[in-house]
Amino acid sequence: MKEFLEGSQAIAKVVSLCRPGVISAYPITPQTHIVEGLAQLVADGKLDSQFINVESEHSAASLVLGGSATGVRVYTATSAQGLFLMAEVLFNIAGMRLPVVLTCANRAMSAPISIWNDQQDSVSLRDSGLIQFYAENNQEAVDLHLIAYRLAEDKDVMLPAMVCIDGYILTHGIETVDMPTQEEVDKFLPRYQPPYNLDVDHPLTLGFLADPDYYMETRFAIQETYKEIVKFMPQLFEQFSSAFGRSYNFVEKYHLEDADKVIVAMGSVCGTIKDVVDELRKKGKRVGLLKIMVLRPFPNQQICNALKGISRIAVLDRALSLGSIAPLASEIKASFFGKKKAPKIISSFIAGLGGRDITKDSIKEIFRQLNQKEITGNFIDLKPELLQAPLETTLGNRSF
């Protein structure tokens, strides 16, 4: 049914349709509306779930770890500082092969403290073992939660999954969303049947100490699982499409057929890029967009196939790897290494950090700069007046 909803409310609703038995979270902007929504659903008797307010994100993640280990579907959500307080636990959840699902309402990392959007938080956890999805709009945010649970709980996967949605832009944005019914969700996502869990009738030891004779194989096993995920995800996307009529893939190709300049990006900025592509195409420019929907597993093959033969690529990162090439750009470049039909130019651009708007002009500027010379890490929309000031003020440290 079509509903006009705030992103957070839409996510709360779809999560409740997934019937998690244990929910735990800690307040942090811009995530908070999601769990407030779930708290209200539980309070109103519309969702049968143990909703537990904890004293930190570390405990929220630990609590859902315990719930998942006991064999119950669980949910948590967070942002930025909260995600990093969870980080230790999230690596642990992945290593223990527990299908926890969480939402990351993307927010910039402190310092300076900022409650506004970029993707530094989730992107920095790309090595944690979490499956990572990125939504362009609230419909995708809703749908990706259903896909996340299905994938995470698959017996051949058993890994945590994180759905990343741009803070404020999506969490607080009000859009029309086609909300699935409970029956549809129950059919697509049956009750969780844990392949292993803490059960007094079948004692299980979970969380061993592994010495050098054993540790490496456990990590290898996760790596192998990721290869399998890449192979059978298309099937899952297919099933989703026949259940709900909306089609997704690792990547979305927007006007790539004859394109000679393409931007690669993740998340809500893709909406703006599509508008710009439409405008420029009307003027006869051969431009396009490749939207990355899944960062882990990283879909190298799909990306290479989509971009092969295109001469100039701009990768737009809303995160940095300070001291090196921006994360997405670096992975895309690596994907093409040694490939015959690699683009001539893969330039890297950084925009929208700490909530700075990425406007249509910002996107046009990227297309403009995407010419014969490869660029590594150009920041778009920097303010020259701030850069001329002493470094001290640029850093945000000032004495008065």
Add this chain to the structure above:
Amino acid sequence: MSELQVKSLFASGHTACAGCGQSIAARLVINAAGSNTIIANNTGCLEVFTTKYPESAWRVPWVHSLFENAAAVASGIEAALIFQGKKDKISVIAQAGDGGTADIGMQALSGIWERKHDVLAICYDNEAYENTGIQRSGLTPYGASTTTSPSGAQSFGNPKLKKPMPEIANAHGIAYVATASVGFPQDLQRKVKKALSIKGPKYLQIHVPCPLGWGYPSSLTYQIAKLAVGTGLYPLIEYENGMLIGVRKISSKSVEEYLKPQRRFRHIINNPDELAKIQEIANNNIKKYNLVAEGN
């Protein structure tokens, strides 16, 4: 039936040091708790010596996640059991060392006490971070030399008193708080059973001597444990709903008898001033809890 006749829920063959007080206490705890128990365990010696892959000493469901989060994990287990409708039949224990309890795990522990989860939190108090090589913790006693509070020309070892965990637990208004000692196994098991018979959060702190960390011959674990109690340095106390309901009476031996066999107190023994300070700690406990039996 004696414990030997029933299958212990804590298998032998683990890799604890000879004379390890914690391993004895852990076996007493789980055998008292019974097979309908799920344990969440913090990182520390107990976790390391019982679950080195591919072997496990645990015949109950057992999970180790991290150093500081067993309490939070346990509250998730409890929540899941409630959701599954199984909580009434199953006990949940969150167990940790003194460091995992009083220092790094304090926040999560305070959280489950405040939220009133039906979880028994157990602290195996060997009075230092033993697993990482005998560093000082918030429960290291006054005067003990550890690798991070060493005695030396300018130092008499750990300069601070033990963090008053039972009082902190009581301040949360929880149902049951007690201390126990591996030197008094029946008392220990009675307290585990009593704790588990009460719904809500419970805290049990068990004194578990560590031959390696404290520097005494491994055959002396029981004697050392008994002396800690007998001198008044480790009072065995029991609270229900914040009310002191029981103390183990002692004949008040001199603290020297307890300190002397332990390398960690070697620098104290010939220092009358420091010795007197430790005697005063014992005396204060004796007075506070009225530990000395009438007629003694």
